[in-house]
Amino acid sequence: MRTFVQRRNPLTLLLVILLLTLPASIAGRAALAQDDATIEFWLDTTGGADTANCIIDNVINPFNEQSESIQVRATLQANGWDATRTALAGGAGPDVVVTPGPSFAYELAQAGQLMPLDDFAEEYGWSESFTPWALQLGIVNDQLYSIPSEVETLVLYYNATLFEENGWTPPTTLEELMALAEEIDAAGIIPFAHSNAEWRPANEWFVGEFLNHGAGPDLVYQALTGEVQWTDPAFVSALEMLNEMQQNDWFMGGLDRYYTTQTATTYAMLAEGEAAMKIEGTWAVTDMNTYFGEEAGNANEWGWVPVPSSSGEAIYDIGIGSTYSINQNTESPEAVAEFLTHLFSPEVQATLAVECGQVPAPVEIPAEALEGLDPRYADIIDQMNTASDAGDYGYTTWTFWPPRSDVYIYEEVERVWSGDITVEEYLQGLQTVFDEELQAGEIPPIPER
Amino acid sequence: MQTTTTPAYLSRERQVSWRKRAFFRKKVVPWLFVLPILTINVVVVLGPALSAGYYALTDWSGIGSANFIGLDNFRRIITEDSSYRGAFVNNLLWLCMFLTVPIAMALVGASVLAPVRRGALFFRMTLFVPYVLPSVIVANLWRSLLDPDRGIIGWLNDRGVPGTDIALLGRQSTVLPTIAFIDNWHWWGFLMVLFLAAMQNIPPDLYEAARLDGANRWNEFRDVTLPGIRPVLVFMILMTGIWSFLTFDYIWILTQGGPAGASEVLSILVYKNAFQTFQAGYASAIGLTMSFFVGIIICIFIVLRRRGWEI
Numbered sequence: 001m002r003t004f005v006q007r008r009n010p011l012t013l014l015l016v017i018l019l020l021t022l023p024a025s026i027a028g029r030a031a032l033a034q035d036d037a038t039i040e041f042w043l044d045t046t047g048g049a050d051t052a053n054c055i056i057d058n059v060i061n062p063f064n065e066q067s068e069s070i071q072v073r074a075t076l077q078a079n080g081w082d083a084t085r086t087a088l089a090g091g092a093g094p095d096v097v098v099t100p101g102p103s104f105a106y107e108l109a110q111a112g113q114l115m116p117l118d119d120f121a122e123e124y125g126w127s128e129s130f131t132p133w134a135l136q137l138g139i140v141n142d143q144l145y146s147i148p149s150e151v152e153t154l155v156l157y158y159n160a161t162l163f164e165e166n167g168w169t170p171p172t173t174l175e176e177l178m179a180l181a182e183e184i185d186a187a188g189i190i191p192f193a194h195s196n197a198e199w200r201p202a203n204e205w206f207v208g209e210f211l212n213h214g215a216g217p218d219l220v221y222q223a224l225t226g227e228v229q230w231t232d233p234a235f236v237s238a239l240e241m242l243n244e245m246q247q248n249d250w251f252m253g254g255l256d257r258y259y260t261t262q263t264a265t266t267y268a269m270l271a272e273g274e275a276a277m278k279i280e281g282t283w284a285v286t287d288m289n290t291y292f293g294e295e296a297g298n299a300n301e302w303g304w305v306p307v308p309s310s311s312g313e314a315i316y317d318i319g320i321g322s323t324y325s326i327n328q329n330t331e332s333p334e335a336v337a338e339f340l341t342h343l344f345s346p347e348v349q350a351t352l353a354v355e356c357g358q359v360p361a362p363v364e365i366p367a368e369a370l371e372g373l374d375p376r377y378a379d380i381i382d383q384m385n386t387a388s389d390a391g392d393y394g395y396t397t398w399t400f401w402p403p404r405s406d407v408y409i410y411e412e413v414e415r416v417w418s419g420d421i422t423v424e425e426y427l428q429g430l431q432t433v434f435d436e437e438l439q440a441g442e443i444p445p446i447p448e449r
Numbered sequence: 450m451q452t453t454t455t456p457a458y459l460s461r462e463r464q465v466s467w468r469k470r471a472f473f474r475k476k477v478v479p480w481l482f483v484l485p486i487l488t489i490n491v492v493v494v495l496g497p498a499l500s501a502g503y504y505a506l507t508d509w510s511g512i513g514s515a516n517f518i519g520l521d522n523f524r525r526i527i528t529e530d531s532s533y534r535g536a537f538v539n540n541l542l543w544l545c546m547f548l549t550v551p552i553a554m555a556l557v558g559a560s561v562l563a564p565v566r567r568g569a570l571f572f573r574m575t576l577f578v579p580y581v582l583p584s585v586i587v588a589n590l591w592r593s594l595l596d597p598d599r600g601i602i603g604w605l606n607d608r609g610v611p612g613t614d615i616a617l618l619g620r621q622s623t624v625l626p627t628i629a630f631i632d633n634w635h636w637w638g639f640l641m642v643l644f645l646a647a648m649q650n651i652p653p654d655l656y657e658a659a660r661l662d663g664a665n666r667w668n669e670f671r672d673v674t675l676p677g678i679r680p681v682l683v684f685m686i687l688m689t690g691i692w693s694f695l696t697f698d699y700i701w702i703l704t705q706g707g708p709a710g711a712s713e714v715l716s717i718l719v720y721k722n723a724f725q726t727f728q729a730g731y732a733s734a735i736g737l738t739m740s741f742f743v744g745i746i747i748c749i750f751i752v753l754r755r756r757g758w759e760i
Contacts, residue, residue: 196707403726414709
């Protein structure tokens with residue numbers, strides 16, 4: 001006797017099996033969709049792939065191994081910001097949106113391309129792990145849209161061995177800085193190993209430092225909030241001092257050298273004692289360690305002090321190197337928020353700093369977690385965190401100025417140095433551009449003092 | 450010779466069919482061949498071009514929505530933006546430099562190399578190689594060579610050669626000619642090869658006849674060579690004029706328009722406005738003015754052609 005199966009066409013049998021298994025399959029897929037998520041994270045490789053690979057090895061792979069439901073797919077992207085912006089405009093892009101700073105995140109938030117993070121911040125307790133001012137930087141129209149990463153500041157690096165040999169003391173006031181630069185110049189040594197050949201916006205480091213440290217961060221805050229004008233005499237005299245330095249050929253030995261010397265050469269000259277000082281950001285620590293010491297062919301040591309100020313008080317201008325947000329079109333916002341919580345945990349930030357040389361985010365990192373880090377760098381982070389917790393911080397131009405004003409600052413200052421315009425005309429021009437952006441509501445969030 | 454006349458020996462029915470096929474073959478098939486590239490051009494050229502025309506009338510930031518502001522961007526270009534005027538002047542200087550120096554060098558080079566037989570390929574390849582190098586490599590190569598402390602200039606400076614203690618890319622007075630020199634170094638070999646190919650198409654009889662008439666080398670060049678290569682020469686002058694208004698890569702890599710705007714050209718302004726200051730609408734307006742200037746150059750050539758110039 002033929003059985004039921006034998007009597008029926010095999011195709012019919014297949015159909016029956018499919019029908020029986022379909023509900024289970026659909027249920028399984030639904031469960032997977034709820035619990036399992038793969039999120040896309042683009043890592044910028046414009047400055048080289050080493051840091052990106054280090055992040056993959058030390059953060060993403062361990063996260064993927066420990067997580068049962070979330071997998072982070074890391075993609076290396078040259079010109080990451082341009083790629084991200086283009087993809088977002090097309091309604092696509094990575095789930096984790098990384099921008100070069102709060103003003104860029106501000107533009108994306110205004111365009112409705114980012115997801116508000118307030119609920120996640122509350123759910124995961126972000127406000128407790130970040131320093132008080134940090135999350136304020138990501139607020140647009142009273143909602144949190146971005147998390148700041150890579151908190152930076154600028155300090156005065158110097159060739160400690162050269163200073164010791166010549167009996168020079170690191171300055172604390174701007175007057176001392178000017179007097180010391182004159183003395184160094186007279187000794188036939190270049191006072192400042194500065195150049196903008198490979199990064200033209202380097203101009204803004206010096207403008208920002210002199211505005212904050214010459215006129216004071218309180219006045220800068222008032223100008224950023226529209227209470228005082230950029231043409232204030234205190235700003236004028238601060239930038240006159242910067243201009244005097246350029247006219248004295250103290251930056252790299254002359255304006256033409258400042259515009260053309262390669263960055264590597266500036267480090268080499270500082271390390272070899274051909275130049276004495278360098279005002280640069282915390283990102284420079286890795287290079288300082290590369291160019292100083294016996295492995296680099298010299299027996300010199302580097303040291304650092306806060307960039308001198310008119311009052312002599314230590315001021316650390318805070319900058320944000322990048323921000324993190326969630327793509328408005330992501331399918332897994334919860335998963336991205338969970339990954340961001342992991343990424344911005346003090347332990348992971350400490351790992352990034354120690355293993356990858358990454359500048360940490362503004363989160364409270366216990367000192368013991370930074371073991372293995374260059375003690376001078378750990379000291380900078382510690383001092384900067386202490387100062388920022390106490391509210392003694394200034395403002396970097398690329399973080400707190402709106403985009404047009406920022407570009408104006410670093411492009412037009414060259415006309416001051418070339419003698420085409422005066423400092424007053426330069427600041428008047430800045431005021432005009434700034435007023436337009438202020439009226440248009442394009443000023444990035446400024447934490448209250 | 451092809452004819453469209455319907456063959457008389459065909460029946461009336463077949464004549465109609467033949468006409469239909471002929472129509473399809475002559476009027477439709479060519480369009481089918483062109484259609485793929487035409488579609489691509491509409492998508493990647495015409496579409497963005499039209500959208501640029503629209504965005505030039507808006508305050509678009511490059512992200513999100515755009516607000517219509519009429520001709521305000523063009524008013525700003527004309528009345529407010531001093532950097533635009535500076536960039537435009539630099540574009541004109543660039544145009545003058547590239548309409549003279551590389552073309553003159555290429556003409557001389559091609560004339561000298563044309564009669565060379567032994568090692569001709571070597572010379573041509575040597576002079577052509579810079580053209581195939583990526584601009585970022587050429588720019589950085591010359592940046593190193595011109596470094597007043599470490600490059601050739603630095604080497605000469607160390608040996609006391611006067612005038613070598615300067616950073617040519619760091620001075621307002623020298624930066625634009627220096628970048629033009631670097632760009633020209635990579636460009637003129639290409640021009641020379643084109644001119645050389647055109648010269649080799651000139652019948653030798655013409656030179657022989659000129660020599661019989663007592664022409665010297667200069668007379669031969671002026672009265673035989675130049676007229677012989679005129680179509681190529683004029684075409685390259687036209688293209689040089691167009692490309693001069695679009696130049697971007699060498700300037701961006703070497704100075705980004707600095708110092709103090711001394712090497713800024715219109716394409717640099719477009720980039721900065723579109724990608725650094727979130728003024729994509731204004732950048733579109735600047736881009737349209739560039740198209741306008743290029744259009745003027747093309748119109749000049751069309752007018753000259755209609756007036757009977759053999760170009």
